[in-house]
Amino acid sequence: MKFKKQTKKHPFFQKAKIWQRELINRTVVAPMSRVSATEDGLATDEMMDYYSAFATGGFGVIITEGIYTDVYGSKSYDNQPGLTDFEQCASWGKITQAIHHAPTLVFAQLMHGGALSQNSKNTLAPSAIKPVGLKMTSYGGEGDFNLPKEMDLTDIQRMQQGFINGAINAHKAGFDGVEIHCANGYLLDQFLTPELNHRKDLYGGLMQNRFRVIAEIIDGIRNSVPKDFIVGLRVSEGKVNNLTYRWANGIETAKELAKEIKASLPDFVHVAVQTGEWERDSFYGDGISLASVMRKVTGLPVIANGGFHNLCQAESALNNNHADLLAIGKAALADPNWVVKTFNDLHTIPFHQDMLWPEANITHTQKIIQKLNQEKQ
Incomplete structure (x- = not known):
């Protein structure tokens, strides 16, 4: 490891004062869909073991997989967890309690699949535009996406209330906060994307209008918790069904979005890159990244992700003012003790694509990890 002997001084592993809390380091577990809940959306004991392992493994913040927020169209795939009722809320309470045995924060990621739902024939979207690409087989999808229904104002209001109720339930379940999923091609990102939002009302057209649906959700949550x-908020350019998508106007669109985010007063912005390659897919030139634009324009703490298990890349992102915290996904998935092991210059379990293929659930991942470990012995 290149940082051996200096690892303990690496900025990734230094304490940080953010959100009026003392974070043990700048590491974040990125949200990763695990398709491991019960059929009725309850979080399981297996999920409790999975998430609490990141806390004992030394991560400062954990962001959960996407959690559905209503029963009208937000669910994205089978065996996705929800936060729509008392039973789902109680099932997550066991997990947050287990995580909080360590000094780790945990945020519930609230999401609505919109037109990218894997399991629904009656999908919703800002406009009736069929998504490109195919459904993801590792999440139970098959074939083309369906043509979604264009949401009317009742659909929008019901969807917004779902996010608000999800945040209320997240607070009741013991979460430290929520991340509103506005990225990766899912519903709120569909509102933000001009190619997918052809509305002529207050939720379409200029960036201010396309962002309005999100601003109203934030305001509703603020008044309820x-x-x-x-x-x-989590934002991105790329989408799960269109990995190479970038905004036509690049940095100008980034600045417009950042301006609207600043006005809506969230507590952080999480900038995601769909391919996991931050240096390749997040820059506009001259050392300016989407994360750095968000940080400069909004003045908010920024979480960046995309290959930051590479300590050289992590050091560059933190020291050059691109982000305040860094999220890692696949490296954490392969080894929940990544922080403790890396801090102490110990060997970590490397990620292998078979850990998420052909199934992306926890049981399959653990089987592959055990298999790979046995093959090494």
Whole structure:
């Protein structure tokens, strides 16, 4: 490891004062869909073991997989967990309690699949535009996406209330905050994307209108939870069904979006890159990244992700003012003790694509990890 002997001084592993909390380091577990809940959306004991392992493994913040927020169209795939009722809320309460045995924060990622739902024939979207690409087989999808229904104002209001109720339930379940999923091609990102949003009302057209649906969700959540409950947004250019998508106007669109985010007053922005390659897919030139634009324009703490298990890349992102915290996904998935092991210059379990293929659930991942370990012995 290149950073051996200096690892303990690496900025990734230094404490940080953010959200009026003392974070043990700048590491974040990125949200990763695990398709491991029960059929009725309850979080399981297997999920409790999975998430609590990241806390004991030294991560400062954990962001959960996407959690559906209503029963009208937000669910994205079978065996996705929800936060729509008392039973689902209680099932997550066991997980947050287990995580909080360590000094780790945990945020519930609230999402609506919109037109990219893998399991619904009656999908919703800002406009009736069929998504490109194919459904993901590792998440139970098959074939083309369906043509979604264009949401009317009742659909929009019901969807927004779902996010608000999801945040209320997340607080009741013991989460430290929520991340509103506005990225990766899912519903709220569909509102933000001009090629997918052809609306002529207050939710279409200019960036201010396309962002309005999100601003109203944030305002509703703020009025429904305690002031110290953390509310953040996840944004991206790329989409799960269109990995190479970039905004036509690049940095100008980034600045327009950042301006609207600043006005809506969230607590952080999480900038995602769909391919996992931050240096390749996040820059506009001259050392300016989407994360750095968000950080400069909004003045908010920024989480970046995309290959930051590479410590050289992590050091560059933190020291050059691109981000305040860094999220890692696949490396954490392969080894929940990644932080402790890396900090102490110990060997970590490398990620292998078979850990998420042909199934992306926890049981399959654990079987592959055990198999790979046995093959090494």
